[in-house]
Amino acid sequence: MAVVLVLVLIVVGSVLFHFLSPWWWTPIASNWDYIDHTIIISFWITGIVFAAVVLFMAYCVFRFRHREGNRAAYEPENKRLEWWLMVVTAAGVTALLVPGLFVWSRFVTVPSDATEIEVVAQQWQWSFRLPGKDGKLGTSDTRDVTADNPLGVAPKDPNGQDDVLVEAADLHLPVGKPVKVLLRSIDVLHDFYIPEFRAKMDMIPGSVTYFWFTPIRTGTFQVLCAELCGQGHPLMHGVVMVDTEQDYLAWLGQQQTFAQLSAPQQSGSANSLPGEAIASNLGVAANSKLSRSAQ
């Protein structure tokens, strides 16, 4: 009987936990509430199935547990029942999949008025690049990365000269404008993830990946790296501030372009890469033997 009680308690407890516990998603800050809705649909369908299966089991154990003289029924198959269950399951799966794919098609279809911005990851920090007056980002290549050009913007590309570079600092975005985030890495895999925006995507050295969203409220949001990228991974935080149009323009006015940053007089101050600074913060000299604490 303890078994029956525990099975029922598991169902009741799990449902209560779901509704009463304080652990839930963060208030959303992007247009992807569609995703939240799909999650809610999933919780309902799967929750009902879970409760039904476990309670049915509890009933069976209660009703058909061994008692003196009991004998089980002999019923190898029941075609009708098996087909019915299959059809009902297929219907449930379809009810999950159809809204899911519908929202996915939105997720992968970038609106034509989205502004392109670029996020560049490296061990273990974030940098950003915004298009300048021409509205276009210049091309880039990992092979062009040098101490003076840490993002690898193609030095000869005229489109790149007026690009605004935000190196290892906060990114600002105007509220209510769709953005297409182009993602790039110059060393290992990383993943640009902001829990409040509900979106994330890996960055792969040698490729440009992307996703899009529209920030729907102003505020300060933390960027987390969501793809294991070495020992600095859990400290690879960044900041995205969503501003009103005015604040955004004021901030933009203070940023420097690629041309300004690569002008000769300024190169002296940039002789150490930010990555090295972080690495030494973590106590990792480039060629030191790594920890042996696992022994």
Place this chain on the structure above:
Amino acid sequence: MVDVTPADAVPPAEVGEMELYHPHSWWTKYVFSQDAKVIAVQYSATATAIGLVALVLSWLMRLQLGFPGTFDFITPEAYYQFITMHGMIMVIYLLTALFLGGFGNYLIPLMVGARDMVFPYVNMLSYWIYLLAVLVLVSSFFAPGGPTGAGWTLYPPQAIMTGTPGGQDWGIILMLSSLILFIIGFTMGGLNYVVTVLQGRTRGMTLMRLPLTVWGIFTATVMALLAFPALFVACVMMLLDRVLGTSFFMPAIVEMGEQLQHNGGSPILFQHLFWFFGHPEVYIVALPAFGIVSDLISTHARKNIFGYRMMVWAIIAIGALSFVVWAHHMYVSGMHPYFGFFFATTTLIIAIPTAIKVYNWVLTLWRGDIHLTVPMLFALAFIVTFVNGGLTGLFLGNVVVDVPLSDTMFVVAHFHMVMGVAPILVIFGAIYHWYPKVTGRMLNEALGKFHFWVTFLGAYLIFFPMHYLGLMGIPRRYAELTDMTIMTESARHLNSFISIMAFVVGFAQLVFLFNLIWSIRHGREAGGNPWRATTLEWQTPQTPPAHGNFGKELPIVYRWAYDYSVPGAKEDFIPQNVPGDFAPSREPA
């Protein structure tokens, strides 16, 4: 539905029996043994030993997550080494080795009515190569730089770079070498299991009379033989990248301000190779568990498994489909987004045969005569955790829902529930069930019940709340949760609670180990067939079965494996080797 009579069911033997290799000394009998039953015990003991290492590593990780900053020796590097070794050991060196090398070796020949595996010598080699793989893996703990900390997925480029523990030291090299050895050893064993099931069955044992345990292990082995080669080539290519400086997976990279020599490789190619192996791997662990749990439920509920044919087809369908869903692990990897439509659809389709299996398990309980023995308790707990973990798989498989949840603690909770806890509960149930056959004695029941309750409830309490940490957005593989704006005080308390439960569950496993050792001598004598089961391994003349399994004459099979509570029969079970004309068996034709 036909009545089975000995005449139509039993063809004459096609070939005469071959003489088995007879051991001449203690060494060839117990160490370099060619007897599948001894090899099974060797596999199981080695897998358990290395599994304990993984268990201890999970405690260390939980110490760090539950009580951050308290244990100085758990640096981020150490944490990443722990998760990597923990994950890899659990999935490959414990679960795969135990289900296929352990249960496969012990049960296949006995259940199909064979004297041994068809290639006993190769079978022996398989174990020794597995042992070597384990030793190479363990040696990385003592190598300069320690084991690799690349995560069990070993994604390049970071797996072979300085920012990752072991990346430019010995760690990654030893890990890749160990995996290569494991696959070589596994292939030797795997070919044996497949050929034995296809060619070694006794007279009358048609494919549709095989116990589901054999179906599960057989299908899983076929899958493993097709999936492991992808991992094998990926390991070889990464070794070349690391040792010879090739660029299979390495594009142009600037590491800490320095241009590396690599150029033009594709990191995402590795991910495709890895998951082409990695997803089937989930089912390589799950299918044997499905098969075994079907037999546990049927035996201990004294009722035929419901819908046997559907169960067999579901196993085969799952096995086949699981080769076309791998990229559901890569929805946010940066592959072309249109793949999402395809892989979400295939992934959710797999839910249908899987759900059918669940229905048939619980329908087997319906109108049964349920004996709440320890194996039955574990089987019931398996259904609860498997259904829970399977349903959260519908979240992660549904591509757009995966976007916020992937790489968070939700994923960690999901896969622990479905491929960690659920199969391990089956393993425990199976050990309580077959231990009497292996040793001749029963495991202690009181200790067994204690072990069951603490493990089942503890594991549920660890992994159920963890989903909600993922829903909050807390990423996985974070050695530190400091300075994180989404982290709350209550979430920290939850983390401490989870860690304490992890220690409680771990403690219960020590009780189980004690039971295993104590009962060899002091357990109650079991007799040949303590559970009154129908399958052939319970009908051997000696318990434990001697070399050659069945004495002078191989058994002849007259019926399917599930003739429990047949109306009109005197007993509530009819073994497979009892001729069938006195009771109307309604075995599906």
